[in-house]
Amino acid sequence: MDILEQVSYCLSTLLNSFVDVLLSSYKWTLLFVVVYKAVRFVFWVTGLPLPSVARGPRALESLDVRGDTFLLAEQINRDTTGQHVTREWFSVRDLVHRSGVAVFAFMVAIVTAPCDFMIYTYHYMRINTRRPLLAVSAVIFLPLWPVVMAIETIFAKILNKDSVFFDMEDEDTDETIDEEDTGLQFFTDDLPLVAGTVFKFYQSFAYYMANFYIVGTHLDGIQVTYWDTAHTDKLFWRSVLAGVGAKIPKSVALWRDNTAKIEDRTAIDEAEEVLIKVTDSCLGIGDKFAVRGKDYESTEDLTKILKENYQGKTCVVMEVVKPLPRLGVHSLDILTARDPNGHVQLLDVMVWTNTTTKSTHSASECYMLDVEDGTAVASGRWYCPAYRNAPTPGLGTTYPELHRAIDIAVRAHAATPYPWATAVGFDAMVVPGDEGFVFFEGNIATSRLQRRIFFSFTNFLYYIRYLRCF
Numbered sequence: 001m002d003i004l005e006q007v008s009y010c011l012s013t014l015l016n017s018f019v020d021v022l023l024s025s026y027k028w029t030l031l032f033v034v035v036y037k038a039v040r041f042v043f044w045v046t047g048l049p050l051p052s053v054a055r056g057p058r059a060l061e062s063l064d065v066r067g068d069t070f071l072l073a074e075q076i077n078r079d080t081t082g083q084h085v086t087r088e089w090f091s092v093r094d095l096v097h098r099s100g101v102a103v104f105a106f107m108v109a110i111v112t113a114p115c116d117f118m119i120y121t122y123h124y125m126r127i128n129t130r131r132p133l134l135a136v137s138a139v140i141f142l143p144l145w146p147v148v149m150a151i152e153t154i155f156a157k158i159l160n161k162d163s164v165f166f167d168m169e170d171e172d173t174d175e176t177i178d179e180e181d182t183g184l185q186f187f188t189d190d191l192p193l194v195a196g197t198v199f200k201f202y203q204s205f206a207y208y209m210a211n212f213y214i215v216g217t218h219l220d221g222i223q224v225t226y227w228d229t230a231h232t233d234k235l236f237w238r239s240v241l242a243g244v245g246a247k248i249p250k251s252v253a254l255w256r257d258n259t260a261k262i263e264d265r266t267a268i269d270e271a272e273e274v275l276i277k278v279t280d281s282c283l284g285i286g287d288k289f290a291v292r293g294k295d296y297e298s299t300e301d302l303t304k305i306l307k308e309n310y311q312g313k314t315c316v317v318m319e320v321v322k323p324l325p326r327l328g329v330h331s332l333d334i335l336t337a338r339d340p341n342g343h344v345q346l347l348d349v350m351v352w353t354n355t356t357t358k359s360t361h362s363a364s365e366c367y368m369l370d371v372e373d374g375t376a377v378a379s380g381r382w383y384c385p386a387y388r389n390a391p392t393p394g395l396g397t398t399y400p401e402l403h404r405a406i407d408i409a410v411r412a413h414a415a416t417p418y419p420w421a422t423a424v425g426f427d428a429m430v431v432p433g434d435e436g437f438v439f440f441e442g443n444i445a446t447s448r449l450q451r452r453i454f455f456s457f458t459n460f461l462y463y464i465r466y467l468r469c470f
Helices: 003-046 092-112 114-131 134-142 144-158 192-217 221-225 234-244 265-270 299-311 402-417 447-451 455-466
Strands: 251-256 259-263 273-280 290-291 315-319 331-338 344-353 365-369 378-379 423-430 437-444
Touching: 092 114, 092 144, 092 192, 092 290, 092 299, 092 447, 092 455, 114 134, 114 144, 114 221, 134 234, 192 221, 192 447, 221 447, 234 315, 234 402, 234 437, 251 265, 251 273, 251 299, 265 299, 273 299, 290 299, 290 315, 299 315, 331 447, 344 378, 344 423, 402 423, 402 437, 423 447, 447 455
Parallel strands: none
Antiparallel strands: 251 259, 251 315, 273 290, 273 315, 331 344, 331 423, 344 365, 365 378, 423 437
8 A cells, every 4th residue: 555545544534533523423412402402392391490500680779770680790700709719810720611611601502502503603703704614614513613613723822823713913903002002911811831722712712602692693793793883883882871871971073984073173172182982993992092282283183193094984082081080090891781581680890990001901900899889809810811910909999889880881781772782891980070980882792791601600500591591
């Protein structure tokens, strides 16, 4: 047997083995689907309630909101406070645990909603990787897809390339500011080789799975988790927040279709600085703080900045809001979720603080807040690798009247017209004066939610029990 025949024989053997494994995975998946459907049918026929996997949420009495608002934070964050967790954040063990929860979520999805999950996978891969052939392959090899993504991650790490499944670098990114003013640190890591490889897999796979549990098969929902459209850009969220009475930064100009619409020339002329935000961007990419005397002197100068840096983009130019002095620049991260009955519930509140720039994207500290009294009660070191060794001098700091901000966030989410927007994160800041808070925007919370629900099996089961009909 010559070398060519040996190679052909080996490839044929490998192909046959792979096909056998694929068919076997389909067989076992089908078996689990049949068993699951049979159990559901038995419970439906007998009228018995499905087993509960978590305690019911208790009402948050300090909130002056409708009775359908509940506190899920007690259970969702029970592990993330870190008060009794012994694993080291973002060690290999910790990341394997989180990845295991995400893979378990994959198994739950493929057994309980196989058709929906196949449809979702195709559109997610098509939109997020821009590779239609890869999307078709994902559907064909769906039972083995976690293995495929793991193998791709290993090769991407070895070759020092971005994963095709999760690439935070976009060729259209506007480089108008320093990278430290963006939120890219939430997705990057400086971990050792093995831990970094596991993190790379976890990051891409958990994002893929969390998105399914938020938007399901809705095409608009899948699209906006890749790039914001008019459905969820900053103008949309400003409109929603203003509609429920939230204070938002005043808009002084709008840049659209390469034309500046000046909304308040006096405010521009009197302001010490203004903030330019690209309406369909995220993580602060494209943001620019324009300072009077340094960047511009007049409305015409500001228009020139927009023409030179934001061609083809839509931007809102707004006043720069100052925080309550004792708290410094900070951002409240208020996470809410809507259950299948339409009831909006609070998941948790974090705060990002101690910044090195004018933006909280440079924050060096993060904390979990007690939603009853607004006190920083635990570090957010569990959130991402960049914060795993974050200092904690801000523990015990109180953010006053937090319940008012939660009330606004819950009502804003309830006013969101899209049924697929089941999890939303709102960004706010405590300011001086009677208003108390200024809200900047909302975001579909795929990235924020995956860090919570895949933190532990308890969190995941609790989430799907109350916010999905499983």
